[in-house]
Amino acid sequence: MITVDRTFTLGVMAFVLDFLAIGVWHYDYGWTILRFPVLAGVTVCLIGIGNLAMTARIMHAGDSDDTVQTGLRPAISAMAWIGAALPMVLLLGYVIGLPLYIFIYLKSHGQGWRVSAVLAAVTFVVVYGGFVTLLAIPLQVLPMGL
Amino acid sequence: MLDALILASQQFLQPSVLLLMVVAVPIGLLFGVLPGVSGLTALAILIPVIYGMEPVHGLTFLLAAHAVVTTGGSVTSILLGIPGSTLNAATVMDGHPLSRQGKAGYAIGAALTASALGGVIGVIVLVVLLPFLQPIIEAFGSPEVFFLAVFGIVFIGALGEGQPLKGLMAGGLGVFLSTFGYQGTTGVPRFWLDSDYLLDGFRLVPIGLGLFAVPQIIALMSTGKPIASGGQNHDVSWAQVGEGIKTVVRRWRLLLGSSAIGTFVGIVPGVGGDTASFVSYGWAKQTSKNPDEFGKGAIAGVIAPEASNNAKEGGSLVPTLAFGIPGSVAMAMLFGAFLILGLEPGPYFLRDHMDIALGLAFVVAAANLIAAIMILPAVSHISLLTRVPGHVLGPLLLVLVVLGAYASANNPVDVLFVFVFGALGFVMTRLGFSRPALMLGFVLGSMIETYFEISLDAYGPWFVTRPISALLFVLILAGIAVPMARQMRRRKDHDHG
Incomplete structure (x- = not known):
């Protein structure tokens, strides 16, 4: 460290x-x-x-330097997953990209189809219903170029 | 003063303001219940929501949510032995043993009552102090405000996480980052790399979200575990809760003393709430007839830190409003919210907006009372949230962070910078560099520069010799030297032992 x-x-x-x-x-x-x-x-x-x-x-004084790797690999994996949200949002827009991100992440981390789909739908409602419709925030709705 | 009180009650007793409080309190409680997700994260996520609101509405919403975060955190501290935030860490020491003894309701009743009453006492102290602050404020010119701001960063940097040099370096980096974009006095853009985004410098919201929310999400997603695990009994008995409430009333001296300590610590810029709860805990133990019971389930060990935690919110409003110097990192974030809403805390705030100052004090007190009433019936349900697996909670929080970053200025580049500062926050967390110090340095940086330039122009380089300035300068040096000496002594003991 x-x-x-x-x-x-x-x-x-x-x-x-x-x-x-x-x-x-x-x-x-x-x-x-x-x-x-x-x-x-x-x-x-x-x-x-x-x-x-x-x-x-x-x-x-000879203090050890071997703690640097402790728990680092899962953290880097988590960071990679977090970083993946950025291109998804930029390419697919917030309204499609974020629910899709939630679905893919949950599905690839052991959650069932039903839980993944329900939480993706909840995310869609929050993004589109809450932020775009209710708060009128001009989030990129459609994928890039459309 | 009476006029200000009448104006404050007219503005803050509107149904829309009270409704916002009722909406904000459960949000704050929710953030408090989630361990590690601090009041600061709550503020960072909620700040984008206030864009376009009236100042009274926006500040009510933020302050009500923030003021009750520690109240929510006390529940997980007691039930699960996991502090909802670092502010609740002292509560774990006696609250969780009480829970293991089957007295969870007793401890929660005492904690929530102490939180609510502590918050109210802190506010009473604030309201009593506000009118007397004006002459003190008038004695503070540009040099004094400059040194006071530096003093705040030095204190939070040097005392924050036990590694003074790293804290100070983080604070300095925060100040350096604040120099990007248009310079306040000349209007010349600095270090903008020919990017339109950097013309206005780095933004507060992406920095706050990146530094505080992203590392927490990384932690959740990397372990995948629920925040809480284990098989503790979550049943909460109403008879126990009632007994806890009565105990706080019976131990009123402890309540008053702890609240006074919390308020005082809150007033000192940069010392932070973590200190308040531990100082109160230590005081309660020292003055107890049975100090040996502490750590094994002493109810005084729950009442003292909880009362102090909430009382310090009133206290930390004092330097934020009166001097423009945030009393804590969360107040630094709130300071940013004031600026977003077009209000500038500082020497003239109390003269021009005493009604808002008094109204905010009312919000802190009312939010604490509403929180205690709201959370009691929901305690057993709320604790279930901490059992949501990290792989589910983490990405959902990430969605909120991305949306919050974008919504702050409708700018996708802000989202990118959340990730940049998130990586910085993650490295800082692992290496023990103080993120609060960086945040405070960034928030206060432009103000420090402005007062520094004015002081140099008005008094020349000898502005440091003005009496109050000289005193503050000595305090800054002491603030650096004392923790450094303590760390070196610890290191020497470690080498010899």
Whole structure:
């Protein structure tokens, strides 16, 4: 976990420094525009260095680094399923995509046809009846291009 | 003050407002019952619903739902030993042993009564304090507000999850993310990567949903298990409930003390509700004649944290309304809702909108009472929700999150950013980086920048030497140094032991 911790800390520092560099060289911001982001970004980096030093001490003390894989595979699988909702919604629209997502997810996770169909129908009612009709939210109703 | 009270009662006693409260309370209770789904998630999901509402209606809806989340959470804490939210964690210690002893009704009766009365007491303290806050507010100029906001982030970052550097880094990242988009004082867009979406910077709703709701959904979908498992007895006896209610009335000193602690902790920006319930629990144990009973089913161990949990909601409204500094992360989210509805909490809010401030206090009190009345008959049914398998509950919550993200601004890019911030929230959760600190940093970031720029222009770099500013600066340094020293001491003990 320490390695992941250090990677994340370095990633955050790189993110902040990248944007500050973009501000300086790409957008050519003046000091008035960049003053506060520089203050915030430098603070983040200084704290990040402190965190790296702290984790280096822990590594030096010999704490184990074997917890990183614990429970990670099911979490990644869950994240992949969650991520799959996005293309379904973008391609099929919210009104069809979300109930279909619920149906496919439930069916592929051991639920019966009846439970999957009923919950997909409930989702349809919530999306179309609740959000599109009742709250008049302009959700993409039809699949892309139709 | 009397005029404001009359105006508040005219606005907040309308049938439509009361009806919204009756609708919002069961929603809040539902979020409270679902363990890990916090009041913050509730606010994140419900904020899109208030778009286009009148300020009084929108704030009533959100605050009523949020104020009762811990009330709902007490039920699962007691019945199943699973805290509905982290705020209910202290209740588990004595509530669940009582449930195992077959006294679930007794504990639930006491918890709900303590929650309701604690919420009302917190509000009374708030209403008493509001008129006296004006002179204090006038002593706060731009430098002081700047330091107070930084103080809030430092406190929630450094004290939040026991890893001060990670909390502070998360808070700093939140502030940095708030600098994207148009700068407040010059109107120049920053770091927008030539994307129209980023011209307005990152949005509050996708960040809130991503950081708090998505990791919870990942947890549910990855295990597939129901939130609750095991074979506890869920039967709730009405005689026991009545006895629990009477016990709270008999232990009124404990109730008042715990509510006072909760209100005070709520007033201090950034300290958060988790602290309130544990401080109250500790106080109840220290002042008890039988401290050995705590942890084994002492009713005082249920009354103290529950009263304190709900009382802190009134308290945390004080800095939110009066200073524009949220007293907790949930209040930071509520702060965003104020802005969405066209109201700006801060030094002039009490002068211009005292009626709304008093009305909101009424909403917190009334919601707590309605919640207690509503939840009692439904306790046994509500507990069944926690038995819904994670593979069913998780995707259904995801649907709500996707819809909520889109509905906030009718922008599909917001949905994309929910997933981006969801991944960030998941990594932060696993590595122990404070998500509340990031959220608070993001919410307060633009305000911090504005007051920082004004302070520099008005007083130069020596604005830090103004008396109140200097005091706050010292407190910020202490807020960093003390948890750091404590962590290093713990590490040293660990190395030697």
